[in-house]
Amino acid sequence: MDKWYKKPVRMMRWDYIQNIGTMKNTDLDKLARMKKEEWHINCEWIVGIPGAAPGAGHLTTFRAEGFESYPGLEDFDCLREYLPYAHKYGIKLLAYLNAHWYSYEFADKHPGWEQLLCNGKAYGRLHPLYGNGTTLCVNSPYRHWVYRLVKETMKTGVDGIFFDGPVVFRNCCYCESCRDKFKNKFGKDIPVKENWHDDLWKQFIEFRRDSLAEFLGGARKIVKEINPGGVIFLNSGGWQVGGWKYARDIEKMEKHQDFSGSEQFFHTNSSRTVFDTSMTAKYLTSGSNPAVVFTHYCMGLWHYIPLMPAEIKRALAQSVANRANPWIAFFDPMGTNRGANEPVAEILGFVEKNEEYYTEPDTIARVALHLSLQTSTYYVSRLEELYRDTGMGREEELSIDGGTGEVIIDWQKRKGVNEMMLYHSYLGYMLSLIRNHTLFDIILDSGLSSDRLKGYDVLILPNSACLSELQRKTVKEFVERGGNLIASFETGFYDEKGNHVEDEEWKSFLGIEKMEGILPVAVTGNYLVAEENFAGFEKGQLIESPAHSLLVKAKKNVAAPLFYMKQLKTYYMPLEGRLDYPALLIGNHVKGKVVYTPTTFEALYGEHMIDSPSTIIAYLLDMLLPEKILDVQAPSSVEVEAYYQKAESRYVIHLVNCTGDMQRPIKEFIPVNDIKIALKAGGIKKVYRLSDKKSLDFSSKKGTTEFCIPELEFYEVVVAEVCK
Ligand SMILES: [Zn+2]
The missing domain is CATH 2.60.40.1180 (Golgi alpha-mannosidase II)
Structure with a gap:
């Protein structure tokens, strides 16, 4: 616990964008003191390489041998000049290095460095970054250029580096370096088509992640050689499903970085829940690294106007209440607005004053919620019904007969259907647990180990479809030892790489006697009915049912308190009675219980915020955890x-x-x-x-x-x- 970054850290990035030259004419002592006394930070990011138009990734704000200086600074060295003042006020200084946005001119000087799409075109030429600029590949010689830069950065004496990027962009990379490296490793060319039935495609997905993790590991080695107490990290990505597209793998990167950080910016048109920062903080604290939640102090896209004070306080308080380090960024001169520091000072000042209460807080949660990167990466359900057009705006023809008998699959759309389901399942559970005041921890795929599960009484697998044989075994042993399980929909029906598995023992463990299909996917006209008084619902009472519902028969001695009603074919039709298929199975094992729902009922809550599933979740947890902590x-x-x-x-x-x-x-x-x-x-x-x-x-x-x-x-x- 002696390392500074293992203690509570309060971070800030004060960004001048193109006007970094402002620092030349600033009283740096006063500046550092202001940040310490008025904003209560103890760690600051200073821009070493601006994330500024038109792609300034090759321009440094400090003296770096062999690198070009950012214009307007002349011989002013932002890092070396500011560092003594930061340290004087107890502020650790990290260099922010933009490593994803480069000008076309710079890329032109370095053929072979750009990330390429499978057609050989540079990603950044087809999709200009922020309207102008390109991006480079971590497997190309660019890697060594960055490593030299890391060395030069650490030579300034800063306490570490935050890399903004590199990002492996979607459908990249097919540059010569990647193609050679892949062929050497797998003996074959990189597949050019997304195909989730192709093992080589899946190897390419892992290859991209490994490349990024390796790159980071190499940079970290250089940091530690120069300063053993130095840190390095990059954006690990959030809990939201789809991180595979950008090769982000928080578990793979964990050992190659010193913090796990992710953005949770406020967007005026899409922030759905008031607990978004809490959820991100919980996700980032699932591993062993200290966590940082990145909060933007902006009114959405209006970057020079501060977000309302209540929102800023909310984000920072949720970060620290969930054991993550707070981080705040804004663009000068917004930070100098009168009173702009107040909401930040209120929370960070409180944490500063009471630091010992934020040091080494151990979990007392008895509930573990599994968020599966395996599933979010490889889950493409084999249930064709999920891909049928339901008239809900979903694209038609997700699977079409090309006339030759060959089935052409639109993988992107199929993947999208599965990802949305999973996203709503994760959101539904996290929100439900927070709002029901249930203490819980998030565990990732590596968390499905007997050692990690020892600490919990309830394990929740929200449609954790892709589980390895060992993970399924571990879950069964968890229940054998007296743990309780809640699982939904296709949990464990596929292996860790998304291949369907016939594991009858697993299905039997969930309480399933027989699988008989799936109800037609339809949002409207789906109801459950309570077979007995259950979870506050009276016998015969109707409950909203989600669009995705498997038809299963329960094993003997497995309780089934809820059943599906017959689906209504259209609007304003009379009810047609009960189907003989249960929607919830509760089985008693020797020591623990297994609750399995063949629907995605938690996703109904995540998507529609209808309270019934949340009420049922709260009831199940009361049943499984009679002694709440x-x-x-x-x-x-x-x-x-x-x-x-x-x-x-x-x-x-x-x-x-x-x-x-x-x-x-x-x-x-x-x-x-x-x-x-x-x-x-x-x-x-x-x-x-x-x-x-x-x-x-x-x-x-x-x-x-x-x-x-x-x-x-x-x-x-x-x-x-x-x-x-
Ligand atoms: Zn490449």
Whole structure:
């Protein structure tokens, strides 16, 4: 724990874009001091290579042997000049190196460096980056040019590097270096067509990821040679499905970087949930690296106007409440607007003052939610019904007979259908758990190990379709040992590379006697009916049902509380009664339980925000986890996260009130009163609020400690100390 980057870090990027020369005429002492005292950061990114038009990737803002300087700086060295002041105020300085956006002129001087599409055309010539500029390939000699740059950067004395890129762009790369490297490794040419039934195509997908991870590993080696305490990282990508297109693999990159970071920018037209930063933070903390959530301090695309203070506070508080490091970026002169620092100072200042409460927080969650990169990469369901045009705006003819008897498959569209399903499943579960105040951790594919699962009582596999034989075995053993499983739809029906598997034992483990097909995919006219009083639904009550529903028969002794209704053919038709196919299977194993739903009911919540699936999820968790570690009585818009600090023997409970004015960007938060919390912990000697260190009354009974928070304005941390 001695390394600075393992401790709570509060990062900022103050960006001048093309006007980096401004620094020449700035009082750097005052600048660094302002960032420390008014913004409360302890780590800053300074631009070493601007991410500026028209592709300035080859121009440095510092003295670097063999590299060209950014115009307007003359002999001013931004890194070396600013570094002593940053360090004077306790700010670690990282160089931001744009490594994905280069001018055509620079690329022309270096034939063979550009990323190529399979037709031999440079990606950046067909798709100019930000309207002008191209991008280079990590397998080409460009790699060594970058490594020299890394060396020059670290020679300035900075504490590390953030690489903005390189990105392996979609459908790349077919440059000579890639083609040679691939052929040497696999003995064959890189396949030119996307084909998810072709093993060579899948090898190409891994090859792209390995190339990026290797590139990063090589750069990291140079960083550590010059400064063993130096750091390097790049954007790992978020939880949203589809990262394979850009060769992003957070698990592969983990050991080659010192932070796992991802953007969670606010977009005025597409930010769907108020908990988006929390979800990204949870995803990034799934591994062993410290996490960073990148927050843009802009009103969406209006880059010189600050986002509303409530949104900025929300993003930063959700980052730190979920154990991620906060990061904020803005473009000068926006940051100098009067009062612009206030929302940032409120949260980062609080964290600075109470740093010890953010240090080494251990999870106390008993629920693990699996987000599967294997599945998001290789899942292309073999259920043809999923690809039929349903008149919902989905493209027709996803599978067509070419007249020769050959079936031509539109892989992109098929992949898109599966990715959307998965995206909504992930979103549905994460939102449901956060809003139901269930503590949970995200685990990735490598997390499906007996060692990692030991810490959990419930494992959720949201349509984790692609699981290896070993992973399926591990899940079964988890249940044998007394763990409980919730799985949905096609979980485990394919191997880790997306090949369909006939694993009857697995299906039987899920409670399935027989698979009989799938209901026609249709959004309208789908209902479930409660066969008995269940999850607050009365016997006979109708419940919304998702569009994707497998028809299975349950094994004997497996409970089936919900059934499908017969689908209505069109609107405004009478109900036609129940189908003899269950929608939820609950099986008792020797020690644990297995809950399997042949529908994607969590995706119904993720896509439509209809509450019924979330109610059922909450009920299932109550059933599987009768002894909740934390019981919170507060509106769903209040997020509660809790950890245990072993060294100090205390629980640290974060409350983020996102109860707002019902639209985004949020203008104000509405305070919430009388939040009752029951913590499954005895021997508590003191409970207090961190904001004013004021003690809270509490009562302890049978190993449970109860207390009440009279008012929560926005963000608060409550500490419960245990007698040592
Ligand atoms: Zn290449």
